[in-house]
Amino acid sequence: MSETKEKEQSTTHKIGIYLWIWGLLFVLSFFSYMVDWYQFQGMLRWSLILVFMFAKAGLIMAFFMHLYWERYALVNVLLWPMTAIACFIFLMVAEFEYTVFTRLFYFVVGG
């Protein structure tokens, strides 16, 4: 396996930043647990879940996986394919609604 010629400049990051992110992750996890604890329902629940989820995911990717410090060439290669997943999710939402509709419809009307 090759090594980069110029040895990694040993530009590691201060320990503080890791501890900070670590702490934040605990706090966010705690918050998302609280969403369940207080039994929020409906839109509020779903949006809170999503917000905390994306915040946690973002922190892990950006700092623990160092994406924040990587060059854009790598970051973009990793993030653009997610549009295909987004499209898939979006369409499958439409699809399950339609499936439910047909199921209910044929229960009522008969096959």
Add this chain to the structure above:
Amino acid sequence: MSDPKIDGLELKPGFKGMADDTGSDQTMFKGVHWGKAMMWIFLLSDTFIFSCFLISYMKGRGSTLVDWPNASEVFGLHVFGVEVPLLLIAIMTFVLITSSGTMALAVKYGYEKNRKMCGWLILATAIGGLIFVGMQAFEWSKLISEGVRPWENPFGAKQFGSFFFMITGFHGTHVSIGVIFLFIYAYKTFAGHYDDRKRGWFTSMKGDYVEIEILGLYWHFVDLVWVFIFAFFYLW
């Protein structure tokens, strides 16, 4: 990590830098080790696997007409006479995030060539992973004792059991593989294979501390997936 220096090349930041890197010869990801680039691309592929699982779960859960069980009750624990919702899952999340933190520090100390510290942190990560798998086994056996099976579910829709066992099982497999590698790498670190650039057992390629970052990427990814499973399976 961070901006490397490349002979005969001025690396610009941001989108300009991206255009330059893409248009340049030799490498597109400047200063990124081959193995690390490979792990990233692999994780991208793995992301698609987990996305497909979760999308299937969404489609399956959305289109069944039978009620979906209330996760908060199903996964509740009875401790000291009170019913605490999702307690076990909360602890599992805590453990996994802890191990992610120790892994991040291990990578840092690895690059600083601090062999001892790095080794201990990897070992701590491995143990965290082991605890996680153990608790998952406990959770599975609890559900099974309550009658939930991949093919049936006394609390409601059948698909609940199916998706639960499949998705957590697939994630648990990832964790277990990670744990095995963590133990191996802990050994290799303590034995000084990365300092001596000793050749690998199978690939016969020279060792390097970058391998710890590569393993770290995988481990953080496992944590990342858990974030999504936690949100969609347990909280939703």
Add this chain to the structure above:
Amino acid sequence: MSDEYENKTGYQAQSSETISSGSGGGSRTASDIDYVRPAEVTDQDLYHGHSFITKWVFCQDAKVIGVQYFLLATFTGVIGLILSWLMRLQLGFPGAAGFMTAEHYYQFVTMHGMIMVVYFLTALFLGGFGNYLIPLMVGARDMVFPYLNMVSFWSFFVAVGVLLASFFVPGGPTGAGWTLYPPQTILEGTPGSGWGILLMCISLILFVAGFTMGGLNYLITVLQARTRGMTLMRMPLTVWGIFTATVLAMLAFPALLVGALMMTLDNVLGTSFFMPTIIQAGEILEYSGGSPILFQHLFWFFGHPEVYIVALPAFGIVSDLISVHSRKNIFGYRMMVWAIVGIGGLSFFVWAHHMYVSGMNPWFGFFFATTTLIIAIPTAMKVYNWIITLWRGNIRLNVVMLWCLGFIVTFVNGGITGIFLGNVSVDVPLSDTYFVVAHFHMVMGIAPLMVIMGAVYHWFPLVAGRFLNETLGKWHFWLTFLGAYSIYFPMHYLGFIGVPRRYFEMYDSPYMTSAVGMNEFISMAAFIVGAAQFILIFNIIKTLKTGKPAGSNPWKANSLEWLTPSVPPEHGNWGDKLPVVHRWPYDFNVPGAKEDFITQTTPPSDVVGTEVEKT
């Protein structure tokens, strides 16, 4: 890239254009002009095999692995071919294949389809050509992870083994069609509903796992291990095609993996992912509430990109062959690259055009018909560019060129019927008829096959050091081309009169009697075409020892694979010095140059005063 940009970043070799136009020239010395930035990474550290086993069996040399992939894929391809013979025998002359029952027919259709698409074409293009050509063409010593690459081939080997084993298990191979749609896949009426489908799923999972290991190699080699001076926009289109196809594979195979896994669970554990409440032979099964259409979505989220996994390498390879053999630069190189990338990207947004009649959400028709027709634009651009490349070229009408021309014709033919099928209202009456069979065989069966053949005749002198026999080659081409047309062209008509796909026989339907004669004709043609392929195998065996020696760079091509110090190239490819690249691989017939080609390694100071393309 503008002049100014190059000077500022100093990334690349000075293009020779700058010299000939005299801007800033004059006082500069040759070494100034030919400057290429030093290497970023140290030379690759390779494992050299010592014994027979490490050199030829568990070998880590990408070239040997490429040949291994090629041979095994061809072997499975021959099995697929034999199955198609058996089917055609039944269709043309019902009852002539004595043992054949309807169940057998289903099984053969399924195995033929799956083998041809996945185990033959995908493995051949990416595993075979990818392994052999990528490192050579980008100037690397080998793939970046040789060990993983070796494991990749052996996973493929096991996958093929498991697939073929399903012919010998109780119940035989699955007969559900290569699309494996549940619920019928795992219901008793379908042949191979127990063991057959289980082995199929296991084999696919193994294939995907093995392919992932190979795919990571191809991608990282292209991205991170190019030689000095080799920018992405100086790579031969072959590499672009294989690279993009690999990206698609890495992102599309996950959906197949997930689908196969869930199907296995439905089959073995009795989960209800895909299985609704259903009655089998008068008895209500345990399943309930599953979603069969989910499988179709997963399958086609994989399946459509899969079509392009087969097509894109073919596009890339044919571009190079056309350019070399008509001694002209490829018309619109950048457009070709963007078309490949664009087609690749779009292919993730069109999958449900295979599902117009599936009972999905009806609104999807609008979305998917639109995206499908948009893909036709970059595809058509590519076809125009091939034709313009040929236009007024110095065409060598050799066997390689014949295959390329054959490709263009069949591809255009299949592409046009694709536009028919992309429109919902046209697809609805035509789907599941022979029109569809004709369409996909033209566009993803025969067309890529033509490219493979062309590529074999083109690169055989590199791999074996000898030319294949041209006369035999011409026989092979004309029999295949005319024969394939005789098979598939009439099938469009069969589709129009409503002959359904995947039917064992026509039974007594009166309106299909006109199809009987045609079916006989098609079957005869299929036997001839199939037999003609053995001409190639014979040709290879014959010329391996006695063919005309090729020497180095026999076609006078520019790309790096022809410029190795020894032919055939050895392990490590380049001897002790890696090549340095100064230009793109398409400098043919450059005005002012001594010869009609300028290799990629020719430094600018050697071609002063010529009008080379600036890359």
